[in-house]
């Protein structure tokens with residue numbers, strides 16, 4: 001087992017880190033306060049090849065692999081969690097189209113995602129009544145007018161109003177013969193599709209510079225060739241995409257918590273109480289030690305899952321779930337300790353740790369809650 005990064009991985013980390021420290025981290029607080037979508041920052045990431053890290057160069061990607069993607073995500077999330085989630089979903093959409101799309105679909109959409117012509121991609125799976133149980137979705141796509149007519153609602157869609165293209169899941173089974181997960185198909189929907197209405201931007205606890213919107217489809221027409229992959233095979237596509245996506249969210253959690261720990265260490269060295277820097281007190285040292293230990297363990301779990309995906313080991317669902325569960329739960333504790341180390345100053349916006357705590361919270365919820373990750377892990381163990 002090799003723990004050393006190869007040259008490509010080192011290069012991706014170096015260029016992501018340089019950009020994050022120079023341009024992204026300094027504006028993250030302002031992006032959060034203003035709730036400004038990070039359009040400029042995303043364009044810069046596209047230039048660095050970070051909007052298609054694990055996508056072939058022939059489609060405009062960096063072709064650097066899954067481990068490099070996880071490392072890049074850790075760096076970008078260390079700078080700005082909102083920018084990182086937008087990057088994560090765009091990479092995921094590009095990968096889904098690359099893996100399941102026809103040649104025409106790949107050529108039409110993927111270079112625009114990787115090259116920044118599209119600001120972002122979106123992944124429209126969740127619905128108001130179907131979150132942890134997406135197979136219970138109600139949105140339908142019915143053949144008509146030489147294409148597909150879509151009706152229904154999607155909820156919580158990251159970049160739903162900004163994305164040049166979104167992957168949409170809808171029921172394609174008959175109303176009187178519902179087939180559960182085997183009656184769902186996947187479609188590609190372009191921005192501006194008639195009948196697609198983008199709802200009000202959600203007022204969120206964290207990730208305030210990322211866009212999260214509900215979408216309503218009312219007799220929205222999609223061409224015949226909007227179908228992605230085989231008819232009724234959409235649920236499998238979603239599950240495979242989420243396995244990979246969970247590696248991205250684990251990495252995002254690690255990145256946010258790394259920023260929180262860095263802030264806590266520097267504050268602990270500066271802040272004096274009882275005549276000493278608080279870093280001299282063992283209570284503070286233990287918090288820092290526990291945080292560092294949890295982050296290292298989370299990083300190892302996450303890179304292991306990334307390596308399995310990179311090596312095309314077919315079943316890495318359990319490892320991706322372990323990584324997402326452990327990384328997001330640890331990252332939450334790390335951010336909470338970082339705030340504690342700041343005392344009252346951690347509770348106000350003069351310091352970044354309150355933002356890190358708000359931003360990291362959702363990593364325990366999206367792309368499968370911690371409870372759902374436990375279900376995946378337990379099912380794999382119990383058989």
Ligand SMILES: Cc1cc2nc3c(=O)[nH]c(=O)nc-3n(C[C@H](O)[C@H](O)[C@H](O)COP(=O)(O)OP(=O)(O)OC[C@H]3O[C@@H](n4cnc5c(N)ncnc54)[C@H](O)[C@@H]3O)c2cc1C
Nearest residue numbers: 123124125126131132156157158212365366367368369371
């Ligand atoms: C900021 C944000 C961005 C998002 N972006 C996207 C996106 O881009 N695309 C997209 O499709 N979705 C997106 N989501 C949706 C996200 O994936 C869902 O919120 C998540 O899957 C949980 O679904 P839910 O909110 O409906 O909660 P529910 O499924 O209603 O769960 C409520 C509670 O019940 C628990 N629970 C549910 N079922 C079980 C069970 N069987 N056993 C034990 N506990 C259970 C859950 O763990 C949770 O604690 C986003 C969400 C947020 C908040």
